[in-house]
Amino acid sequence: MPRQIGLLLYPDFQLLDAAGVTAAFEIAGEFGGAPYETTPLSHHGGLVRSSSGMAIETVPLAAAGSFDTLVVVGGKGHKQAMACPELQAFIRYQAGTARRICSVCTGAFLLAAAGLLDGRCVTTHWQQASTLKAQFPEIRVSAEAIHVHDGPVWTSAGISAGIDMALALVTEDLGADIGRRTAQQMVVFYHRPGGQSQFSxxxxxxxxxxxxxxxxxxxxxxxxxxxxxxxxxxxxxxxxxxxxxxxxxxxxxxxxxxxxxxxxxxxxxxxxxxxxxxxxxxxxxxxxxxxxxxxxxxxxxxxxxxxxxxxxxxxx
CATH class of the missing domain: 1.10.10.60 (Homeodomain-like)
Known part of the structure; x- marks a missing residue:
């Protein structure tokens, strides 16, 4: 059976946050013989416009099924998304049923608003780390880490770090060989340590x-x-x-x-x-x-x- 990946979007999301992790799962599934099936999700469904102007067709939350992994992307619209009670309720529900809950970049703010990050070590884009820490003082924020794995919660920094996180998830699921082959196919580094600094x-x-x-x-x-x-x-x-x-x-x-x-x-x-x-x-x-x-x-x-x-x- 395909591993079900839920990809939670909202208006003005970052397109590459969504595309990077989706591509990693797609390619890994082709190599691993156990495909991933990614479902883009949004509050009302239909086309959701990214901050670049390009849009992705989504399934409404009310019609969403069960997921092995939920990935919440970042983007300019994350502040408005944090204030949506339906999104927060959906994230909390998935946290009780999905094996893993993940975020890319400022998607961490949505997980924090849903109460999933209290007491956990997390990361986000370095420019937003101090804001995340100030708004949610119960969270231990690593401002430099590329991605952080704390229990069932995975968080990553911006764009390319989401790919690093996805490769780590693939390696956990399918083994190091598939993770390495996926990275080679994507022409990216394999096994960049999660704690490595986001920038030189x-x-x-x-x-x-x-x-x-x-x-x-x-x-x-x-x-x-x-x-x-x-x-x-x-x-x-x-x-x-x-x-x-x-x-x-x-x-x-x-x-x-x-x-x-x-x-x-x-x-x-x-x-x-x-x-x-x-x-x-x-x-x-x-x-x-x-x-x-x-x-x-x-x-x-x-x-x-x-x-x-x-x-x-x-x-x-």
């Missing part, structure tokens, strides 16, 4: 001054080296004093802080995505001393590297 710190620190942008890339490629202010200033042909002042003005932080954040990002990627010893990762990323790296993790992530590794495995 290099994007956040990007400078309008080309020489500092190039320097940040050079730092990222040379983390194992000693990266003092004198060395960095020499790399861009400036005096240390002028370099420190100009770098802070352009990048928004001191050179030492930028180096530490780049080291932390690289270290976290290896902690979450590999089985390398913590001591080896400390050396590879320029911390050298694992205790020094542990203290930096505690300052930035509020947990030591070993806990970050355990949580990444749990989240995925």
């Amino acid at each position: 710190i290099l994007l956040e620190m990007e400078s309008p001054q080309e020489r500092f942008t190039e320097l940040l890339g050079w730092i990222r490629s040379n983390l194992k080296q000693r990266l003092t202010v004198d060395i960095l200033a020499s790399q861009v042909g400036m005096s240390p004093r002028n370099f420190s002042r100009s770098f802070r003005a352009a990048v928004g932080m001191s050179p030492a802080r930028a180096v530490e954040r780049l080291r932390l990002e690289a270290a976290r990627e290896r902690v979450e995505g590999s089985t390398l010893p913590i001591e080896a990762i400390a050396i590879m990323t320029g911390f050298h001393d694992p205790e020094r790296m542990r203290r930096a993790f505690l300052r930035e992530f509020h947990q030591p590297p070993q806990a970050v590794r355990r949580n990444a495995k749990t989240i995925y």
